[in-house]
Structures are given as C-alpha cells and as structure tokens.
Amino acid sequence: MFMQPEKDYLSAEEATELLGIKMQTLYAYVSRGMVRSFSGKGTRAKLYSREDVQRIRLRTMAQAGQVAVAASAMNLGPPIVPTSITEITPQGPSYRGQLATDLALKGATFEQVAELLWTGLWHETDLLWKASPITPRDKALLRSIPAEDARHQLIEILSLVAMQLAIGRGPLKDRLRSGRPLDAARGVVHGLIGCFGFLGEGGRYEEAKGGRSVSHSLLVAMSKPVSQEDRRLLDAVLVLLADHELSPGTFAARIAASAGTSVHSCIAAAIAASSGTEIAQRYEWLDEFQKSAKSTPALISKARKTLTSGQQLPGFNHPLYPAGDPRATVLMDLVRQRSSRPSPVKQVLALVDHLRMEYGMQPRHELAVVLACKSMGLPDGAPSALFVLARTAGWVAHILEQRLSNTMLRPRAKYSSKI
Template sequence: MNLSDPIVEAWSAGGVVDAKEACRILGIKAATLYTYVSRGMLHPVAQPGRKRRLYLRDEIEGLRSRSLARAGHGAVAASALQWGQPVIDTGITEITPDGPRYRGRLAAELVEYPGAFENVAELLWTGILPNGPGTWPAEPLPAESAARLRALMAGLGEAPGMIRAFQAVALALGGKSVDEEVRHGAPITAAKQLVQAFAGCCSLLSARRRYRAPTGDKPLAQHVAEALGHAPVPELVKAVNAMLILSADHELSPPTFSARIAASVGAELHACVGAALAVLSGSGLAGGCDRIEDTLAGIRTRAQLDAWVSQVMRDRARSWAFGIGSYPQGDPRAKQLIRMAREHPRPTRRAEMLFRFLEAVQSEVGVPPRIELGLVALCSAWDLPAGSAGALWAMGRTAGWVAHALEQRLNGFFLRPRGQFHPVPQGGAVLKS
C-alpha cells in the first residue's frame, strides 16, 4: 500500500519534526542534537526505507521545557503541564521505556504473575503485592445504594456509553462525606465495591442490556467475561486481566490529575473517580477506543481500509491512536496486547482487518500504536462487544485513581495552578506581553 509523499509530509509536519526544526526549537546545533540522541535524551522515529531522521515534537518540546526549568525561568511553570518538569511527587507509578512500573514492579511482568487484577489493585493501594491470585468476594450493595443504582441505570437507555454508566455507578454508590469514609476505614472496601459494580455494568454491552450484579467468590475478570456474555474460559480471563492490569495506572495522566485535584479539596472517593471519568470520556482518551471501534465496524473492503489509512495520515495519526511522548520507541503496553491478540487461534475478521491496518500505518510512517489500539485489538480478537475496550480501560484505571486520591490526601495541600493573565481587547485577540 503506497501513500503519496505529500500525505506523509503533511502528517510529519505536525507530529514529528526533522533535525533542522528540532535544532531550531531547542536552540542548539546539530552536533548537540546528536549528543542528546547518543545519551538517550531523544529518540529518533524509525522511518523504513528512508535515511532522514525524524523526532517526536512532544519529546522535543518536553526537553526544551526541562532545559528552561533547570535554567530557572519562572514562566516555564505553564509549559511544565505539557510533558515538562514533574509537578507532583508520587510513589505510585514510574514510566520507563519498558512500560509503567507500579510501586517498582513492571506492569508487563505483573500480567504474567500474579496475573490477577485484584492483586495489582491492592499493590497500588497499599504498596503490598499479595501472594498468588486472589479474589474479592462479591458483597451485596446497601439497600439505599442498590435502589439508587437501579433508578440511575433505568434512565440510561438501552445502549448507554460505558463511561456515562460508570459515572452513574459512582454517583449511586457515593454520597457520604470524606470524614465518614475515613473514620469507618472504608476507602479500600469502597474501591473494591466500585470496581465490582463497574464489572456489572459491562452487561449493558451484552444482549441482556441491563446491569448484572456480580455474585459469588470469583475473579473480577471472570465477572467481566460473564457480564459481556462470554464463557469465562481461562484464555479469555487472562486477556481481560491483562487489559485491566496494563490500564491500571500511567502516572499523572489528565484524568488522574483530575482525581488528585478533587482529593486535594476533600472530595470523597466516589467523587474523585467521577471527576476522573469525566476527563477520560474525552475522544483523546477512552473515547478514542470507541472511535477506533466505530471506524473498524464500517470497514468491509480493501478500498475502505486504504481510505482509512490515508485519512489517519491526513489527520496526523499520532494525535489520537499512534505515538505517545512517554514511549518514543513505542508503547510497550500496546505491543503486549497486540501480541496477545495475534496469538488468538481464531481471531475475528474485525481483528484481522485491524492487524492489516496497523501493518500499513507502521510500514508507511513507522510510528507505533498506543494502548487504545492494543485494547481494541485484543477485544476484537475475542469478539467482545463494541464498547468493551473503553470500559476495560476505565475499570482498570479506577485502581490507579483510587491510589492517587489516597496519596493526595496524605499530601495535605490544595492543587491549585496559577494563571497568567493576558487582557483581551474588544476584537478578541490576546495581547501578549
């Protein structure tokens, strides 16, 4: 599949820059740029069949922000919120070239052992990784909360967006003050109950189209598989666990930052998760999974597939599903999930179409996929209903949001960035100082 150079160049002009432009942004000479590369501070983007080196614009801008911060420029505070200097100390997750490390443990390895989301969630919350796979026995909801949940679910309609359904659950189960939550020692219990309720919401995506409360002493991944209308065979349970674990946390992503802001002003746990869900619903995050699934569902022919690849190039693919500043050489989470999808003995036609799409984009531009595409690929391979990828991302990330909310409470200060005021004239243009 060949794309014309103008399309590739149009994409490259927005998402990646050449060496000359990188030097201009950084205010350095070419020799210094190559020194940064040799020291691992910058990572050129692979371009199959091309000699020219390209660089991720986000990585270049991030290096510039860090350089300015070290030089003591006060105005860099604003750019620090765009892949600049860290703005919050945290002991939860570190982003490394091999993927996120939860409390010092590589997420990719946690997928293999203990391989259970419950253990990983407790690691994030307490710093202790329980030995061996464990389960959280399902506990009935309090009568008042259950009634509220039924009423909210009835108002969602037959095919609600899953983030909206999760927000309804958080609203139904919340309501207590943070004082009550803390004094009764309830945060961890509330967190488990919330995640289990999200698993019950997954039944809204199945043929049942109604909430299915988890029951019995089963792994959470089994509850999810059954709610989605599938037999919980061990291979599927492993796949669901992998998606939940690899989604569990990613440092200070925008939704996580929102959860921490809510926690810093004394919001109770459900409200913190609700704030994060509102941000996650954006098309640049979990909404991106839905966008990929919707597009994939409409692909029937090779010509349609070619058109999708070309459209992604024109839209600068990296802005929504390809490339991420955290991993210049590729998102390890996406690689792991796509590998698991390819290992399925009987992948669906949807999955095979997505594999061809990924191969085409990779061969033309060389920028690897993000976790959204990994989640959609594995869900497609197992023929999980549309909406599952975004739902599993939100479920998994809830563990991280809870951990960050609890950590932020211990910090004891409000998160309150400052604004830099610029007067706006009557015509609407901003006056820059």
C-alpha cells in the same frame, strides 16, 4: 470522531524554524527521544511530531519567563508530584517495583494488582472480593437509563455511578473518619462492573455477584461465555492499564483528594477527566478507523493517506516510549497466541507490521486494547470502559497517597496578557 485542527507532523525546516534551532540540535532531540520522527513514503525526508516540538518550545519559553511555567511543566514535563506508586521505565510502568508487563505475563489478576497498588502487599493466591450489593433504589435508578443512551455515554454513566454509590453512606466527615477507603473502592469497582451490562444483550445494569473474579463478572455482564483464555487476556488488559503515573484522570483524583473529598468523589472526578477526546474517546476512534476499511490493503491505504496528509495516526508512537509501548507489545503477543483470531484482528495486526516496517511506527496501548477486545468478541464501547475500570485501581492508590501528604494541590497561574 477524533479530529486534529492542524498538521500533526512537521518537516525538518518547519520544526527548526518553530524552535529557532539548528538542524543538528533537532537531530539531538530525536536521538534523546524528546522528538518523535518517522520517514515518509517514497522519500528519505523525515517528519517530526508537532506535539513534541511544541512541548519543547513552550518549555524553552517558560524557562525564559515568557509564559506560565505550567504550560510546559504539566504536559509531560518535569515531575511535579512525588509518588512511590508507579515508575515509568523503558520497560513500561512499574507498580511498587514490579513491572506491569511481568505481572500480566505471569497471569496476575486485576484484584492482585489492585491490592498491590493500594497496600504494597503482593498476594500469591487469587483474590475474590466480597460482593458489594447496591441498594434497590440505586438499582432501579440505573435500570431506568435507556440502553441506547447508556451505550453512547457509558463513561459519563460510570462517573454518575461512582457518585451515586456514595448516597446513603452517611456524612462526609464520618466516612473520612471511618478509615475504610478500600471497602469503598472495592464497592465502586463492583458498581462499575454492573454498568458493563449496558453493553450486553440485555442492555441494562447487571449487578456483579459474589464468588466471582472481576474478569469473570465482566464477561457475564457483557453476555459473553466465560473461558479461561478470555479471562487471562481480560486480566492482562486490566493489569497493564491499572496505573500510568500522573495522567489527567490521576491528577484530577489527587486534586480532589487533596481538597478532602471522599473516595467516591475522587473517582468520579478522575472518570470525568478521562472521558474526553484525548483519552477514552481515542479507543472509539480506533474502532471506527478499523471498521472503515474492509480489507488489509484498504486499511493500509487509509493509514498512508492519513500520514501523508500530515496528520497523526492515533494508536501509534507513545511519547514516553520511543522504542515502543511495552504494554502494547505484551497484549499483541497474547492476541497472536490465541487459538483463533477474527478477520478484523488479523487485518489490524497486518497494518501494525506494515507501519512498523515502512514508517518505523510503534503501536500504543490503546490499539492493543481494541485488538484484545475484538479478539474476545466484546461489544462496541468495551475498550474505553475497561480503561476506566482498570485505572480505578491506580486512582485509588493515588488518592490514599495524596491524603497522607496532607497537602492541598493548588498550582499557581502566572498571568500573561498574551499566550
């Protein structure tokens, strides 16, 4: 379960004391979107994000030469890697100049967006990638994994599969010379899709077949009926999660690429970097949170207790989108438009509306993805696995871009006896 070691929100007095600033300066930070705040229930006093306050504090100390600059620069600080792939805008991520939200709303498929990120070209017609069959040896290995282990460690298994698919493809130097990284990338995507079979009724690896879209293959792997409504929502999830600039997984992929590793190794590194409590496991925490309350009032009460204790409520208030995460807005609108919504979905939608009105809190993409999966009846574990699969598109684009830079990413550390 996602745990926080200390209070996630500070009073105005605590924030100004920690930063050594006046109250007016704190208000200026809030107005510029540098520090998130929300109103506590039954009081006019506001609380302030400890994470944002601490980030400013570290940046100030770094500028004064007191700690390593990397301590702040690498935590939503100044850009450190030039890229022409994705720009973070107030309207959400923009892929090669096209807003992800616009692409999702017009019904773009995952394959179209992946090819856009990889090549910069937009294909108006739907794309169906050729099947990438795995070897009998690999299939036997994957089907030997116990279903229970796979369900609890699916993200780690996805990393294993990315590496396993490289076996038998020849020496690294030959693969780097072949100039076929996109074929390798499509093969990895198909291999990862098969892992969703561990979440299905059969509880085992299900190889993706040719002639099917990614969204179609995913629904089949998870033993779900294939409908146009579900395919559209699933593609929207994948499109909106395809890239988000320099996240930990993307940075790991670029570091691996800069060191001359294969596409498979880079993707495996990215998956491993995304598998922990701060990224993939957030989806699991949100699912557990929703299941812990049986009614909307109970869910609201639990959320209120979490907030009044000074703890952050995961799934809300993205630091890059003070006015609200546009990806969450699009997904939640699509969920609300569906022909039917299960009771748990209605409860969380009511919670979102309540927290927006009472505290001014805005939902993040993780919460919207969990809601989308619940509205489609997808099995537990699907949200985090879909995040990894979707982000593979962005990782591959960054791998290719990093290779072209011909520069090894090797940050320096500034030694300090006390940090």
